[in-house]
Amino acid sequence: MKLVKSAVAGTLESNDVFVEIEPAENIDIEIESIVFAQFGDDIRTSVEDVLNEMGVKGAKVALNDHGALDCVIRARLETAVLRASEV
Amino acid sequence: MSKVLHSVDEAIRLLEIKDGMTVSFHHHLRNGDYVLNTVMAAIANAGIKNIKVNASSLFDVHEPLLDHIRNGVVTDIETAYMGAKIGSAISHGILQNPVTFRTHGSRGAVIANGTSPVDVAFIAAPTSDEMGNCTGKTGKSACGSLGYAFADAQYAKHVVIITDNLIKEPLENPSITGERVDYVVEMESIGNPAGIVSGTTRITRDPVGLVMASYAARIIEASGLLKDGMSFQTGAGGASLAAAKYLKDIMLEKKIKGSFGLGGITGYLVDMQKEGCFEELRDVQCFDLNAVESIRTNPNHKEISAIEYASPFNAEAAVNKLDVVILGATEVDTDFNVNVHTDSNGSIMGGSGGHSDTAAGAKLAMIIAPLLRARLSIVSDKVSCISTPGNTVDVLVTQQGIAVNPKREDLKQRLLDARLPVVDIHELKDRAQKIAGVPAPLVTGDRTVANVVYRDGTIIDTIKNLVT
Numbered sequence: 311m312k313l314v315k316s317a318v319a320g321t322l323e324s325n326d327v328f329v330e331i332e333p334a335e336n337i338d339i340e341i342e343s344i345v346f347a348q349f350g351d352d353i354r355t356s357v358e359d360v361l362n363e364m365g366v367k368g369a370k371v372a373l374n375d376h377g378a379l380d381c382v383i384r385a386r387l388e389t390a391v392l393r394a395s396e397v
Numbered sequence: 398m399s400k401v402l403h404s405v406d407e408a409i410r411l412l413e414i415k416d417g418m419t420v421s422f423h424h425h426l427r428n429g430d431y432v433l434n435t436v437m438a439a440i441a442n443a444g445i446k447n448i449k450v451n452a453s454s455l456f457d458v459h460e461p462l463l464d465h466i467r468n469g470v471v472t473d474i475e476t477a478y479m480g481a482k483i484g485s486a487i488s489h490g491i492l493q494n495p496v497t498f499r500t501h502g503s504r505g506a507v508i509a510n511g512t513s514p515v516d517v518a519f520i521a522a523p524t525s526d527e528m529g530n531c532t533g534k535t536g537k538s539a540c541g542s543l544g545y546a547f548a549d550a551q552y553a554k555h556v557v558i559i560t561d562n563l564i565k566e567p568l569e570n571p572s573i574t575g576e577r578v579d580y581v582v583e584m585e586s587i588g589n590p591a592g593i594v595s596g597t598t599r600i601t602r603d604p605v606g607l608v609m610a611s612y613a614a615r616i617i618e619a620s621g622l623l624k625d626g627m628s629f630q631t632g633a634g635g636a637s638l639a640a641a642k643y644l645k646d647i648m649l650e651k652k653i654k655g656s657f658g659l660g661g662i663t664g665y666l667v668d669m670q671k672e673g674c675f676e677e678l679r680d681v682q683c684f685d686l687n688a689v690e691s692i693r694t695n696p697n698h699k700e701i702s703a704i705e706y707a708s709p710f711n712a713e714a715a716v717n718k719l720d721v722v723i724l725g726a727t728e729v730d731t732d733f734n735v736n737v738h739t740d741s742n743g744s745i746m747g748g749s750g751g752h753s754d755t756a757a758g759a760k761l762a763m764i765i766a767p768l769l770r771a772r773l774s775i776v777s778d779k780v781s782c783i784s785t786p787g788n789t790v791d792v793l794v795t796q797q798g799i800a801v802n803p804k805r806e807d808l809k810q811r812l813l814d815a816r817l818p819v820v821d822i823h824e825l826k827d828r829a830q831k832i833a834g835v836p837a838p839l840v841t842g843d844r845t846v847a848n849v850v851y852r853d854g855t856i857i858d859t860i861k862n863l864v865t
């Protein structure tokens with residue numbers, strides 16, 4: 311899937327994640343999370359998984375996480391990707 | 398000759414405060430307190446070093462203390478609670494010696510018995526006369542009870558009263574009498590009213606909080622303790638207050654008249670007492686304006702000292718007569734040990750206060766907390782800091798179920814009979830981890846930044862420095 315514009319999904323509420331995504335040459339993931347020490351690696355893996363599954367080869371992704379569950383992180387990112395690719 | 402001085406500096410000079418001494422403070426002005434900062438600035442100005450600060454609690458407003466620590470003015474701290482700003486700096490290792498955390502009850506007890514002597518107690522008093530007879534019930538900075546300051550006033554070598562309402566006539570019915578007071582210092586303002594007491598304490602509207610609160614009230618009902626003469630304590634947290642609301646409804650409906658409401662008192666307990674749920678309130682600290690108003694005007698709302706409240710060496714302590722207490726937690730482990738000292742990153746953000754005192758004394762010690770907070774399970778295999786030992790905790794209430802300590806089979810049976818959702822605490826942990834994932838283990842340094850001293854005087858746990 312090719313991104314054509316920047317997009318966002320999610321909120322800054324507790325237990326949610328705010329995802330910003332924009333087209334880029336390579337994959338660049340930035341994670342800010344209140345549970346980074348406990349789940350930072352898990353969050354990165356999930357982001358890489360979703361991008362992979364959706365066939366995104368180039369994207370700059372920034373997550374501002376306030377303790378979202380894994381399913382929420384995946385859903386928010388998927389939405390952001392779809393919005394950025396004008397499906 | 399008069400006890401009245403015009404500045405804290407004068408008191409420091411006259412009392413010959415010098416390197417290595419211990420000064421003490423109480424925290425009834427909470428996050429509005431100006432007194433600790435004023436006194437410590439004066440001590441720093443006088444060039445005094447290596448001071449031990451014994452404060453019943455430290456709040457974010459006391460952040461200037463961090464500079465005095467960095468400059469070597471303060472090298473020791475003894476307290477029962479520490480807010481997150483001070484706590485984080487301590488966790489990063491800025492203090493020379495480890496903090497000594499005590500409980501509210503044992504702080505009073507060890508000041509009294511000489512284990513933790515105080516050289517000079519500085520007591521913030523919303524009203525004082527020139528002899529140092531003082532009270533927290535009146536004055537523009539009124540905070541209600543001065544309960545935590547009684548031991549300081551009675552057992553410190555020297556006592557300085559600091560007030561912003563100095564009256565000429567002898568004060569009637571003082572909370573602290575002037576006999577042991579060396580000096581009275583008048584200040585423009587001892588605190589910011591907005592930080593001293595909250596206007597109203599609100600009940601949660603969060604559905605998760607309400608579910609837990611309703612379980613809590615039904616547990617009390619099922620426990621067999623809900624009868625005439627019941628005594629009760631709860632914190633000021635939203636869910637705890639909601640539990641009090643549900644309990645009140647049950648008590649009024651069944652016409653049950655309890656004996657006393659205890660602790661830090663909120664307007665909510667004031668209302669319960671007024672409506673006949675309790676004969677009296679025993680108050681060591683007022684949390685809001687309604688509580689302050691009540692302790693000033695209601696003869697059945699009684700001010701008690703930390704020693705009367707919770708001293709481990711006082712057989713008659715109120716906590717020993719307590720039937721039910723509702724408490725919070727940042728973490729509970731599968732042995733029911735509770736952490737209220739550190740956050741999920743191991744940084745200090747609290748303290749026992751009266752947590753372990755009331756848990757030890759109460760017939761039913763209930764912890765109420767959501768199963769997950771921001772993807773973190775409340776239940777773990779081992780808490781990162783033991784504040785309150787599991788053998789004093791009876792039940793953990795979450796929105797996903799109620800875990801009963803195995804030593805309380807009797808209680809478990811009662812809750813099952815009442816069709817409450819009892820689950821094994823390991824099951825709660827597994828459920829949380831299934832939803833949220835398994836967190837990476839906490840990494841800390843090797844240096845001890847705080848010793849958690851249990852109410853019996855033993856070190857129950859140590860808190861290590863943070864490495865990130």
